Amino acid sequence: MSGVKVNFLPFFVISTVLLSSFLPILEIASATGGQGVITTFADGSSSVTVNFNGNSTNSSIEVTLERDTTINNATFDISYNYALNSPSPGEVTLDMGNDGQYEWAWDSLGYGDFGRQTLFSNGLNNSSAPVNPSGNIIADILLPTNAQIQTADIVAEYSPNFGGAWIPTGAIDSIEVGDVDGNNLSEPIFLQRGHQWPNGSNSSAIGTITWTSTNGFSNISWTPICDGASTIEVADFNGDNFSDVAAFDANNESACLLISLSNGSWAPNTNFSLDIAANAIVGGDMDGDGDAELMSIHSTGDLNEFVYDHQNGEFVLRAATTVSSNGTAMPAELGGIVVGDFWGAGNNTAVVSDIIDGHVTMWNVSQGSWSQTDIGTEFDCMKVELHTFDWNGDGFLDLIGNAGTGATDGVCTATFNGTGWSTNVTNSTQLTNYTVGDWSGNGGIEILQPVVGNIDGNDSTLNGSLQVYSIGVNGSVQSSSQVLYPHTAPRHVALADMDGDGILEQIVSAGESSLGLF
Incomplete structure (x- = not known):
């Protein structure tokens, strides 16, 4: 999980620090009226190399000035050949005239060792900050004016606010996420076929795990579900802000439902028929009323919408249509469906795919009737395992799905711009x-x-x-x-x-x- 604390440990090698030579530029004026610039030391050289070893002082460097000279401005270029990889002398001061008044010093809090900055501005060698989606700022790092960084390393260590966990569950056949307990946090919800109950019997079950900052992970809560279920869909079908579960049984062409009791538990499961040749189900709020509807697709081309009847506690068919195969009067063999707000306007749309030719169409539902969106939103290349996400951040949902049902058919991506799709097939990548x-x-x-x-x-x-x-x-x-x-x-x-x-x-x-x- 996130919310981690990050420690940063810096290491910088700085070319304008770590002493090896002085280059002087002194602007002077003498009492006799002369003025000028001195760019050499007393021995005539333009640079002097100084070697330091531990706590030592070097007083051999001299600059020759006339008597009664006033220094108007002085600049020394202090540099270091970091390639020698010699140790830093630590704190370094420049005291011209040995009068105890430092003309320059590298010895304050957070300055670190001379030329090798290993501290933050607070004097510590690490800085911690919690991670959040908007980012965070650690402590400053001090560098000399006009410094040029030659090499830099930062060690980042991440430690979670709480650790992960290994939770023995037995075999899991399908997993989704939802809000089981109504606390606005997501929990894993998973299907286990052949769950062994305490009395020794075996049947299919839905498992859930919750997490709190106080108690960590809970024990697994198991709830019976109809045998024959192979996949699950999670949505809030009854509008109580608690997640419900619809388990799909392809062999019996049915859905098995666990409807929330609004207290973190579900009512006993109920089963209802989806009609013949059902291939998949999906949940989504198609009418914007806050309750999710259940959609089913069929190899006969049928696209159905079921709504939850609160009064009778069951699903009823509200809208049905038959999707045609691309450019023909024949029904499509629907193999994939996904629901999402593709225009980012607060209205969900269903997208279905033909398992035969990968033809994809978009559908809206209103007052019990399905209607296809503009024909310009059709495209070909996607057959099964449809997923949606806005990967380019333009506010329109995009699609990804398998280009076929074989092991070498590749993956198709379709980028939506609000009016049409741009497709891309990657044959070298196989997904399932x-x-x-x-x-x-x-x-x-x-x-x-x-x-x-x-x-x-x-x-x-x-x-x-x-x-x-x-x-x-x-x-x-x-x-x-x-x-x-x-x-x-x-x-x-x-x-x-x-x-x-x-x-x-x-x-x-x-x-x-x-x-x-x-």
Whole structure:
């Protein structure tokens, strides 16, 4: 989790400090009326090298002046050959005439060693600051006027306000995030098929974990769900500001619902039919009333919207349409759906894709009827696993999805400008079961792809990884990935702000002999 304290330890090598030579420029005026500029020392040289070793004084440097001369201005260029890598003499003072009045000194609080600045302005060698989305400022670092930094190193150490955790859960088949307890913080919500109950029986269940700053992570709370569920969707269907769960059962073409009791628990599950050939479900507030609706897509081309009937405690069909295959009167075989506010105007739109040719269309619903948006918002190249995010920050949501169902079809990104799409297919990158978001809090949108690796049954040997792919402002996907190692054999990853600091935490389902959440 975030909210970390950061320690910075500086190390600077500064070319205008760390003594090796003096270059004088003295503007003078004498009592006899003469004036001029002295640019050499008494021996005629323009520079003098001085070696210091510990607590020592060098008084051999001389500048010749006429009697009764007034120095109007004096400048010495003090420099050091840092390439010699000699130790710093520490504090250094320049006392012309040995009168105890320093003409120049490097000896104040926070000045550090001469030429090798290892302190902050407060005199400490580290500075701490909490991390937040708007940034923070650590202590100042003092440098001499006109200094030129030759080399610089800063060691940044991050320590979280609270540690992560490994929570044994058993196998997890699907994971989402939502607000189970109504505290405006996100929690992981996950499906486990074949959960073993205390009485020895086995059936599917929904698990949840909450976190508080006082008590840390809670124990897992398990709630029965219909057997046959394979994936889950989380949304607030009854408008009580507590998350509800809809579990999708592809074999039985149905959805199993857990509706919140507004107290952190759910009513007993209920099951309802989605009609034939259902392929996927998704939740989203399509009419802006604060309650989410449930949408289903079908291989018959059907796009349905179900609304929650508060009085009878069930879902009813409100809108239905058949999406046509691209340019034909035949129905599309719908394989993907996602809901989002694509124009950033507060109104959600459903986007569906044809699994046959990757044709994508956008749909709005009003007063029980679906209507397709402008034909200019159609495009081709995306078939399944649709995700949405505004990766270029223009206020319009963009899309990413798999260009096919095979292992070598690549990934398609579509960048939306409010009137149309610009698509980009990356064949070198293959994605499945991935997550998109700003996982590092740096403002960049990236793809997190779990890779299980070669499982050997030993949790102490690290197998698999999270592969991180960057997305460019034009939708281009980085061909090579950054690699993270949260835990052995990661299978699922979700992003959630569990502590409300504006920075997303990674919730990773992983493990080999012991399965759980990291």
